[in-house]
Amino acid sequence: MKPSEARPSRPGERRLSWLWLAVVASLMFALLAARPASRVDNLLYDVLARANTRPADDSILIIDIDDRSLARMGAWPWARETHARMVDQLTEAGARTIVYDVLFSQPSRDPAQDRALGDAIARSGRVYLPEFLAGGGENAPSRIVGSIPEIARGAAGEGLAHVRFDDDGVVRRMAPFEPNGPNLKPDLLTVVHRATRPPGSPDVTRGQDQTLLIAFAGPPSIYRHVSFASVLDGEVPRELIAGRTVFVGLTAPGLGPAFPTPVTPDAASMTGVQLQASILDALRHGRMIKPAGAWSRVAFSLTLLWLLMIGFLALPPRANLLLTIGLCAVGLAYSAALFWLGHIWLSPVATVVGLILVALLWGWGQLGRVNDLIGRELARVRSVVRGRGATATAFVGDVVTRQASSLGEAITRMDDLRRFSADALFSLPDATLVANEAGRVIAANAAAQTLLKPFQTPLNGSSLADLINLLDPLGRRFELDWPQATDRHDPIDLHLPDGRAFQLQTVLRRDEQGAPAGWIVRLADISILTAAMRQREQALQLLTHDMRSPQTSILALLATTPDLPQETSDRIAAYARRTLALADGFVQLARAEVTPVSLEPLDLADVAVEAIDEVWPQSVQRKIRIEQIGGETPMMVLGDRSVLARTLVNLLGNAVKYSPPGSAITVTLSEQSSPSGPVVCAAIADQGPGFSREEAATAFRPFQRFERPGHALTGNGVGLGLAFVQAAVARHGGEVSCRSEPGVGAEFTVRLPRHGVSKTT
Structure with missing residues (x-):
């Protein structure tokens, strides 16, 4: 780019870039916020879950089928009669609720034992049994597998003990209801919670959420555990069981499934019964974490984004850096506060990453615009201070640093120039x-x-x-x-x-x-100049009145004195008229040169018609035709009507004076283009004797006269008419030219700026 073409970045361009980034970023934020949770979101959730540990529910007791029990009671599975004894013993000890996390899906070899376990469950009336989803595939629907009817007939309730895994294989959530064909099957803990919760207490399982995130109280060891064998042998006090919710399940390594959770280290896992205890604990105390809806996530992301975008327009770069860091911190803090206080999971990961990327993109764009602006301004400033004999200093560093240093040096030089200009102005x-x-x-x-x-x-x-x-x-x-x-x-x-x-x-x-x-x-x-102008006006007054009055008197006296010889009378009259013409021409020329003109929009074609009408008597007397070409459409100029009319009259009068009888004069009106803009042209051409090149060059000098043999009227002028024409046209911002050759006539062209069209620069 040339220095003359350099220009600063317009505010509209910056706003357009801002708007483009805002729209694209808003769409991207909305898409990212509406997507399912990613592994990065899960990692942050796990950190918050481990930091949100709390005391476990003291009313929950886990009876472990552990290695100790297996060592004392033999290999698994045990006889149904053993489980019946455990149910009876827990019932007699006053257990409030018994969640027996063992599936009795197949009948035993001794049907009497199945009936005995069923009778024990029926006598208790507070035992809840699990069900499992089995089978299912691309074409085959899943089926529910539960305990056999002989055992389940007296249970207080049954529900699915279904475990949901996230994409990374970690268990973080549970579904209060699982789809089973066109119906929904409740989860086991949903059944237990609804049956045992106090009347009027809130129940998160009745919401619209398909899944709930588990608020783990802590690792599996946080709950009270006793061995199955110890309870069955009466080693556990009845007070430890009375009034509690008792979970009975497999905890021995390798005996039952174990699941990774956010609160278990990589080397350890949580068994099914421990997982169920954690879920019921969170349900009872209203601590289950609800995933934020898609609209809430989108609103959260867009709010932080638009706060950042507004900051881009209103704040300087350093403040925007602090704003970006602050908004990221606010997003993290808001998400943590919702998790810990509101029991809502709203992941800020995508929003925080997006804010950082948007800030980087805007910063890079701004840096590029600043770099371009510095380059343009440096070129422009160098063009201002060029030629002052200054030698540019070579700076080191990156491109922006070098440009900024060069710009600072150029501004210093320009400041010197500004002070010099200011000193000149104020002196x-x-x-x-x-x-x-x-x-x-x-x-x-x-x-x-x-x-x-x-x-x-x-x-x-x-x-x-x-x-x-x-x-x-x-x-x-x-x-x-x-x-x-x-x-x-x-x-x-x-x-x-x-x-x-x-x-x-x-x-x-x-x-x-x-x-x-x-x-x-x-x-x-202009006091001195005004006095001089006043004296000039007095001189003009002398010419227009004091010199004209005697000459007019001479002509009047000649007209009333018949005694003078005719030749003498004609000669005296010619001298008087010449003196009058000289005074009039001098006055007109002087006023055309210095008198302010009254400018107004007017049609040059109308002025030409007025001038033709004024010289018509002389043209008729000499049998000369005056033809006008063009001027059908308005040709507007800014001028003084009387001065421009006198200009055209002088040119037409000269044309009539020098043209032979019976010839034609053409007045051509047209519009033309010029380097300074459109102009209106009035060209007056005659068929007279014309000028030589030397005569044409001096035609507009005052008192310049050209004698032409055979033309009787050529000696009547005083040589001020063309000088007036040039002075009048110049006062109107135009120009006049003469084109002629001896023997072929002359053409005088007046060019005036076209009114209503701005000039090009």
């Missing part, structure tokens, strides 16, 4: 004020301070309009909203009561985006 002899975009003065040079010192008003912070009004200019007062934020401000002449005169010039400064940035106001003392 001007004219009073100069600098104001901000609100029109309040922020600086004034010494001349301005001297000019306004008699009024004893502080300049800084004062309104420009108030300060100018302090001078009390005659016939003029400035309102508080002056000056207006426009690029065109015509000079204003101020005449003070003490006789001094100032020309007020106002310049609007704009920033790089084109917005108003302030004002520079200059008060130039």
Whole structure:
């Protein structure tokens, strides 16, 4: 990019990048939040679960079928009569609930023992038996396997002892109900909890959650354990059993299944009966963890994301770094608080990782934009300070560091240039004020301070309009909203009561985006120039009145004096008319050069028609046709109608004067393009004797006349008409040219800027 093309990054581009990142990140966060839990989520859950240990429920007792019991009572399985004795003994000891985690799915060899166990269970009325899901596959439905009817007929309830594994093989959750075809089958602990919970207490198994996360009180050893053989032999006090919920199950290594859980080390596992005790403990105390719904997870993620995105727009980079860290910490803390206090699992892992990635992407993007901006600004600043004889210093480091160091050096040089420019500005002899975009003065040079010192008003912070009004200019007062934020401000002449005169010039400064940035106001003392102009007007008055009056009197006297010879009378009249023409031409030229023109939008075609009408009598007298070409559509220019009409009249008059009788004059109106923008052209061509190249080059000089043999009227002019044309066209911001060759006529072309079209730069 060239230095002249360098520009700073626009705020709209940054907002567009922000919006694009916000939309894409929101979609990604929503998708990640709605997905199932990942292994990373499970790892964080396990950490929180191990940190959330609590005292175990003292009303739970586990009777272990352990190695000690096997050593004393023989190999497994035991006779059904042994289990009947255990049920009777627990019932007599006053056990509140008995969860017998042993499946009696096959009849024994002695049906009497099955009936004895069934009778013991029926007599107790508080025994709950497990069921299991068996079979099931891609095409075959699963089936429920429970204890045989002879044993289960007197049970207080039956339920599924089904274990759910996560993708990593760890048991973290249970389902209050398992699907069984079109129906739902309750879990064993759901049945036990609903049957034994106090009336009116909350029951999380009645919610809409398909699964609940298990809030483990601690490792398996946290619950009170006694050996099966010790209970059966009467070694355990009845008080230890009375009023408690008793779980009977296999705990001997290798005898029954064991499951990995968040609270068991890798080298140890939790047996089924221990797992059931943990589940019932959490159900009774309302500590089961509910997984947050998809909408809650999405809302949580998007809230933190949009807080971060708002910070990107409102905060600086270092604050955004702290904001990112803070939001990640808030996400982790909020998730932990929900887990520990609200018993809700809302994983923050995806959100925290996403926040870090979004912050990195935004930071990298910002760094890239800063790098590009530094490069552009460095090129632009170097173009400003180029040519001042400074040699660039070679810096070391990465690209951004080198660019920042180079930019700092260039800014230092530009600051030197700024101070030099400010010194030049404030050393001007004219009073100069600098104001901000609100029109309040922020600086004034010494001349301005001297000019306004008699009024004893502080300049800084004062309104420009108030300060100018302090001078009390005659016939003029400035309102508080002056000056207006426009690029065109015509000079204003101020005449003070003490006789001094100032020309007020106002310049609007704009920033790089084109917005108003302030004002520079200059008060130039034109008292001497005004006096000179007054003397000039007096001289013009002398020409227009004092010189014209005698010549007019001479012509009137000649008309009333018949005694003079005709030749003498004609010669005197010619001299008087020439003197009048000279005075008129000089006055017109002088006013065209210095008198301010009154500009207004007008159609140049209408002005051309007026000029043609004015010279029509002379053209008819000499039998010359004047033809107009073009001008059917408006050709708008900004000008003074009377001055432009006099310009075209002078050109048409010369064309009529120099054209032979019976010839034609063409007035061609057209629009053309130019390097400065569209222009309106009026070309007047005749069939007269024309000019040589040397004569055409000097045609617009004052008092320049060209004698043409055979043309009687060529000597009547005074040589100021074309000089007036050039001065008038120049005052309108245009140009006039002459194209001619001897013997083929001349063409004078007036070009004026087209009104209503901005000029290109």
